[in-house]
Amino acid sequence: MQPATIKLFLVKGSPTGLRTAEISNWTGKAIAGPRSDLDDFLSRPELKSPGVYLLSGIDADSNEPVIYIGEAEDVSSRLKxxxxxEDKDYWVHTSAFVSKDDNLTKAHIRYIEGKLIQQAYNSKRVVVMNSASSGSSLPEADRAEMDVYIERMLxxxxxxxxxxxxSTSLSPEKPNLLNPDKPSDASNQxxxxxxxxKLTATGKRSEGGFTIFQGSQAVEQAVDSCPERIIKFRSKLIEKGILTLDDGCYIFTEDYExxxxxxxxxxxxxxxxxGLTAWRTDDNRTLKDLEREP
Known part of the structure; x- marks a missing residue:
């Protein structure tokens, strides 16, 4: 992504309360806040215009993050x-995106909605509450403009x-597991x-914690003493197709954070x-050693 200057305004002074966000030289504007501030959220004049919104929260049964993505010609009315x-009791946070120059049409917001829903499904990191992606056909120039809008949203x-x-993808150049003697880029650690x-996984520190790279290997069976929550999490990764069984071990089909x-x-x-001692460099320095170095 391109470098950007973000202007964040805390409407009530709270960093997690009602707030607006803008990026320099971008015609879009974001309004976000908790559901507890919904009345103030809906009173925002910007939300009387066409836009895209996201309702997010945590599923009570699976404890997984969930999201609903929608569009409306009057965002405020749709959110009401x-x-x-009652089916949206998971909804605890709202984010909405509109245009400062009123140039978003119905076709534009449907295109953005469709792209975001597909992005959410592809991430495999959140339960998407939408049944399907609507999307919209746009002229080539409009598609290019909306793709830039989506990039700024992300x-x-x-x-x-x-x-x-x-995306959790960090680098187009991953270590080659078939050629472990290939030197790694030291600057990327x-x-x-x-x-x-016998089995090898590769990864690195990332903004959200630690990302394992596509092609990494994992044991087929967890030990009996492995915590139940870990076994359940492995099962979810298998169900989502992020881990697939191949010749006596599991393989990561994509980067995962x-x-x-x-x-x-x-x-x-x-x-x-x-993990601080399990993850090591080619020359056997642990992650703990790396983080102690100047």
Missing amino acids: QHAKN QLLPVLGIHHLT ILLCKVKG FTSPSAAAVIIRGRSTN
Whole structure:
């Protein structure tokens, strides 16, 4: 993504309360806030115009993040309808995006909605409450303009507390597991996690914790003493197709970000593991050693 200057305004002074966000030289504007501030949120004059909105929260049963993505020619009116819907009891946070120059049409917002829904499904990091993506056909020039709009949205969403739509891919050049002698880029601090010298996973520190790279290997069976929550999490990764069984081990089909090095290493080894010592460089320095270096 391009470097950007973000202007964040805390309407009530609270960093998690009602707030607006803008990016320099961008015609869009974001309004975000908790559902507890919904009345003040809906009174914003910007939301009387066409836009795209995201309703997010945590599923009570699975404890997984959930999101609903919608569009409306009058965002405020549509959100009032959602507020009356008992099926959306998971909804605790609202983010809406509109245009400062009133140039977003119905076709534009449907195109943006469709792209965001697809992005959410592809991320496999959030439960998408939409049944399908609507989308819209646009002329080539309009598509290019809306793609830039979406890119700016994706820059702002993590600032507003929505981290599930952004990609965890960190570098187009991943270590080649078929050629472990290939030197790693020291500046990227590519790390390895090995299991009994047979299986190898690669990854690195990332903004959200620790990301395991596509092609990494993990044990087929967790040990009996492995915590139940880890076993359930491995099962979810398998259900989502992020882990697939191949010749006696699981393979990561894509980059995946975990909350910490230990959370990533536990999935690889199928047992309790200290990620600071499990992840090592080619020359056997641990992640703990790296973080102690100047």
